[in-house]
Amino acid sequence: MLDILIIGGGPIGLACALEAKKAGLSYLIVEKGTLVNSLYNYPAGMTFFSTSEKLEIGGVPFVSNSIKPTRAESLEYYRRVLTSNELNIHLFEAVLHQQRKDDHYEITTTKAVYLAKNIIIATGFYDVPVKMNIPGEELPKVRHYYKDPHFYSLQKVVVVGASNSSVDAALETFRKGAEVTMVIRKDDISDRVKYWVRPDIINRIKEGTIKAYYHSHLTTIRENEVDIQTPEGLIAIPNDFVLALTGYQPDFTFLKTMGITLSADEKLLPEYNAETMETNQKGIYLAGVVCGGMNTHLWFIENSRVHAEQIIAAISKQTAKVSV
Structure with missing residues (x-):
């Protein structure tokens, strides 16, 4: 059984995996597309607004030719972070649904069934156009x-x-x-x-x-x-x-499938604890842009990297309580 199943292989999903590995927790990233799928689908010649150091995860330096990196440079950076840290990831595997089983979850994907004590949803917002x-x-x-x-x-x-x-x-x-x-x-x-x-x-x-x-x-x-x-x-x-190019939004249908409560207004804000990032579903956490609902300009890579630390700290604390 896994300590954590991470849904989403973008920068924040990778950041969560890095923190989980550092904490000695077993984990698996499941990504329905390619590695950092959202970034891959950005325009080919795109340059980031953020500087390279603000896109860094896990303390791994991001060196780019200019102060603001390109899409190609970011794809290479996150791939190298993944491979150099030997992170555990399954690509082109989508999560279909989950079911609570006593003290853990049974997660069904398009390729397998996994058991995990906790789930981190880091699915971003770029998959569903408005x-x-x-x-x-x-x-x-x-x-x-x-x-x-x-x-x-x-x-x-x-x-x-x-x-x-x-x-x-x-x-x-x-x-x-x-x-x-x-x-x-x-x-x-x-x-x-x-x-x-x-x-x-x-x-x-x-x-x-x-x-x-x-x-x-x-x-x-x-x-x-x-x-x-x-x-x-x-x-x-x-x-x-x-x-x-009218904007994009999180996959709210998927969030509802996972049992996460959304606000009744047009913002569709998911319910979660701002300190631990845990949702209304025990053991299910949110990380990254998905936390903002329709407010997709609220969270970026640079200001949501900290979610990985918050979540893993909360899970580690909970794991320590159970072990005592």
Whole structure:
């Protein structure tokens, strides 16, 4: 029987494994995708907002070519952390459900059944895109994830949103020859956009090389055009692709399956003890971005690394009580 089953092989899941190993606890990481799956699905040329030392886990130095590391550098760093510490992980194995059995849990995955005294959920928030729920959203031309700009060369591209991911996609596809139109619900580019990028997109919009509709939203997507509701009325423009980068959210269905209580309001905050990170389910803990519910800007790698220490300290204390 395991002391801990860790669900999620991202940076925080790895941090939990490092702390568990340091404490002499038996553990297994189960990840439904590839190693640090969310980071893998980030845009190919992405640069982090955080500096490399703020992305470090387990006291392992993260050395990057620039102060702010790239996606490629982060993938290599977390892989080396995993392999150099010989962490126990199963990739491409999804957790289906759990059942409480006296003093432990029986966890069923797509490949096996495990027994564990404790469960840590570190599943992040990048797996479930926030949908627009409009006609045509199911068309193949609509993408909720953006990977590489070259694919959109010489195409008419609508980018929905004004966050970091939207702005990066708009600028990169524009520079590969796309005709870019941004559709933005508010009156400006988000102030959360990376400070060295924000002036660039604002200037491109001012000069007219990237078109932007503020206080606007898509209403319908068709094969060769889209409808945009603007302050001046409904307009239709020609379109080849829609990058609906409207944000992402934790897998709330999975959290409910695990028996975790969510707040009744739109924030859907999971219930947990801020000191131990234990949820309303005894022996089930939360770590990382998933703790914020729909407030996905609340937790990052740099400020949630400490969750690993909090959780393992709580489990170690509980284990010591049982042993006495």
